[in-house]
Amino acid sequence: MRMKDPYEAYIDTYNTINVYMSKNFYDGQSKSFHLEDLEGNMIPLSVQQRSDLYNGYTHYRLSIDQPLTIGTEYYVYSDSCRKTPAKYAHIVKTAEFAREFTNITEQLGAHYTKDKTTFALWAPTAVRIVLCLYEGEQTKTYELKRENQGIFKVEVQGDLHGVPYTFLVRCNGAWTPCIDPYTMFSTTDGQKSVVIDETTLALPEKVEMEPQQSNTDAIIYEVSIRDMTSHSDIGVSHPKKFVGFIEENEITRLKNTGFSYIKDLGITHLQIMPVNDFGSVDEFHQDLYYNWGYDPMQFRALEGSYSLDPANPVCRIQEFARLVNTCHKNGIRVNLDVVFNHVYDKQRFALETLVPNYYFLMNQNGEFSNGSGCGNDIDTQPIMSKRYFLNTCRKLIHTFDIDGLRFDLMGILDINFMNEVAQTCRSIKPGFMIYGEGWNMPSFLPENQRASQQNQSQMPNIGHFSDRFREVIRGSNSDLHQRGYASGNIQKINEAMQVLAASCQDFVFNSPQKVVNFVECHDNHTLWDKNRVACQGEGRDLREKRQILANAMVLLAQGIAFIHSGQEFGRTKNNIGNSYNQPDAVNSIDYTRRNFHQTIMKDTKELIKIRKEHPSFRLKTSEEIANNVSFEMIENQVLVYKTNKDNDRNYVFFNPTSNSFQYFMNEKGKVIFDNGNSNDPYNQNLIIAPYSVLIYHLGQE
Known part of the structure; x- marks a missing residue:
């Protein structure tokens, strides 16, 4: 955000600098400006435009009379001999910048051999980068050398396996520490990255599974690692952890809890809520906070609070790989919920430190897009940003053998990126699922470029959550009192026909393989809590029948079936609509309640079985549906x-x-x-x- 300090300067194009001066700073006045480079040369700047702004600042648009050298530190002097760093800003979004710096073939991050490790970073606007190695009580520093295309690189001799490291980056007039955004290996709370010999990981051998023939064959069950085993007295030795999630023993089988319970449901896919490193749970004090994890800090490292040993960078990788492997051995595929639309803390985000502003949607005035509501919408259009996230997808598939990706707030991302994700992932693993929240988010991205439902025809292999199905069958998501068809609003019967046909008969979608049908997910009130309000006055027995009716419509409709964990027994969150930071007492899967609502669970399991046995509920094309x-x-x-x-x-x-x-x-x-x-x-x-x-x-x- 601009205009926080009394005097600011931003390099926005190769020949334009924008200066903002507060009226409290020399009355916002300067008749002339000069640009100083690292050698002390003073370059005259021409004032092209001056305007007084409504917020007490004066804006000057200045032109540069000599070529800029990106990666040099510049300062802008006013006529009062006051100077401020000229920060690289919108210039990183220009076509000239892309031509100069994005023809990259270099592998980025830390690349280990027993004799040496090579560290390479892409940081065209940085002036200097220093590597800090933490060997025992010693900290050793190494200057990275700037090379072509904005690459900084250094080779460090010796066997560095297990050695933690960070970087110090000099950019925009300040030194800022950061970790390695390209690695999967992190210490507790992402404080340091760690050099790892990946040949020592000892990951489980992949389980060969037949490629899924159609997305409509999927019955997706959304789970949280923490929620599935946080309930007391369920026989799990390591609750809330990766290892506890797949733990089975006599007690879990007897009580039908945890992974024993998941297996018993008969679902085909788990959709696991975020497991990549997020900032909203302190890994040193894991029980002090609860969070779903839609607050990413690292896109390749995993969340340490789900590991038995957060300080061990390898442990969490091995534990999650075993989780996926165990699911595969039991015929269950695994889709990861990824949050590529924003970050938890932009100022501490490593990619932002390396190339400020490049990875986020920003307009020419230096304002940041806020379609996500987090103030820092990620921009997947620039070449190096797209490449980073595509390589992240590749890394997740190759390391963990996952079967799909669910994209949070997918409408923030652009169509071309999502199509490349589908092409990339399916080339590695045929039948790989790509779907997400295709809401039309109010970001800086033009509407015709958003990966939203309205543009679904331009994304042949991308699925979307059908909020239309939810609104018709469950009832209004914003007004708890409004009923859907399943809760008794028979006025919606014609719309119910359309959503049962995957909204293909009235051409909202052009393929059932794109339509994720749901009436409940982690967001908003559970179906049980919604019906408690919408169907006020109806008894518990009747609400059980309404729950089964809605579940049946999800499981028998054309398209992709999606169930939120606990929906199959009437999960409640005590009428809390957004439980993202509520304690385990609210979010835990309550197996005692499950036992009380056996009727819902039994019927839902039977409906899952029927969907799997009857292909007429899983038609693959809109033409098949029409006929x-x-x-x-x-x-x-x-x-x-x-x-x-x-x-x-x-x-x-x-x-x-x-x-x-x-x-x-x-x-x-x-x-x-x-x-x-x-x-x-x-x-x-x-x-x-x-x-x-x-x-x-x-x-x-």
Whole structure:
């Protein structure tokens, strides 16, 4: 943010410097300006424009009469002989800057061999960079040498395996410490990076799994590492940790808790909430704070609070790799929730220290985009930014063998970047899932370039959470009192038809493989808490039926099925809509409550099984949906959803009302699900009980 100090100067193009002077600083007046370089040369600047601003500052737009050398430290002198650093600002966004500095083939970060380690950083606007090695009680420093394309490099002889290090960067008139943004190896709370011989990692051998044929085959279950095992007395020795997440023993099996419980659900994919290093939990005092982790500090290192030994940079890598490997051995794929749209603390973010302003959306006035609400929207358009995040995706896949990426606030990112992510990841691992929150975020990125739902046709392999499905089936997300179809608002029956067809029949989406259907996720009130308000006055038994009805619509709809952990038993967060920093008592998966709501869990598990067994609920294209999905209504209240795929033909009845209805099937079949318990399996004269779901499979004797 500009205009915080009395006198500021910014290099915004190769021939423009913008100066801001407070009215309290020499009345904001200067008749002339000069630019001083490191050799003490004084370069005259021409005043092109002067304007008084509303906030008590005077703005001067100055032109430079001689060529600039990027990486030189400059100061701007006023006519009162006062000077201020000329900070490299919007110039890093220019095409000239890209041409001069982004033709990079160099590997960046620390590259280890037993005889030496090479440290390389990209920092075109830096003047000097110093490496600090922490060997025992000693700190050794080495100056990095500036090379072509803004690369700084130094080779340090000897075996540095296990040695912590940081950098000191001189840029924009100040020295700033930073860690290595390119490494996966970090000490507690990201205080230092660590040189590691990656051949010593001893990661588990990858489990070969058949590539997923269609995104619609996925049943995604969203989990938090911490929440799944933070409940007391569930038999887990290491709660809230990577190792505790996959721990199984006689007690977890007997009580059906933790990973034993996850396996029992029958889901195909875990979506794990952020596991990359985040700043909102102190790794030295892990139980003092709770946070979901949407506050990234390092994009390649993992969060230390989930490790048994946060001080050991290798331990957390090995633990998470074993977690993914164990999931794969049990037939469960793993998608990571990544937050590439903002950072926790821009001033302490290593890439910002190395090249200020380059990695964030900024306009020509030096203002930063705030579509994320965090004041520092990441810019994935510049070449080196795009390259950094693409290489991060590659690193996560190669190291951990993950199966997909879910992008938080994906609408902050640009279309070209997301398409390159899909191409990159799928070239490494066919069937890899890419999806995210395609909300149209109010950032500096033009609307036609945002990776948002409105531009879904330009992103053939990118999925989007369907907030339309949520609003129609669950009811308004902003108004807890407004009901959706599943909670009794039958006025939404026509919209319910559309979302059950993955919004492909009215052309909101052009493929069911892009549509993530959900009624609950980590954000906002749980479905149970929403219905507690929306359906006020209804008893617990009825709310259980409404929960099953909504879960059924998620699990039987065309598109991708998504369930938030605990949704399958009516999870509550005590009516707290945003529990991101609430304690374990609010966020923990409550297995006692699960036991109390066995009916919801049992029916949801059965619906998961039915979706997996019946391909007509998992059609792959909009054309298949057009030809094989149809609807009718019973008295404009009950929705009849008909699906067909080869020999798999089904009628599904959704009744969110207090009335009972009849429907005669002209063709013989079998009732394979009926939580109203009103029909014999082979009965053709069906009774659709109040608040129930009924599935009739045709042609089975």
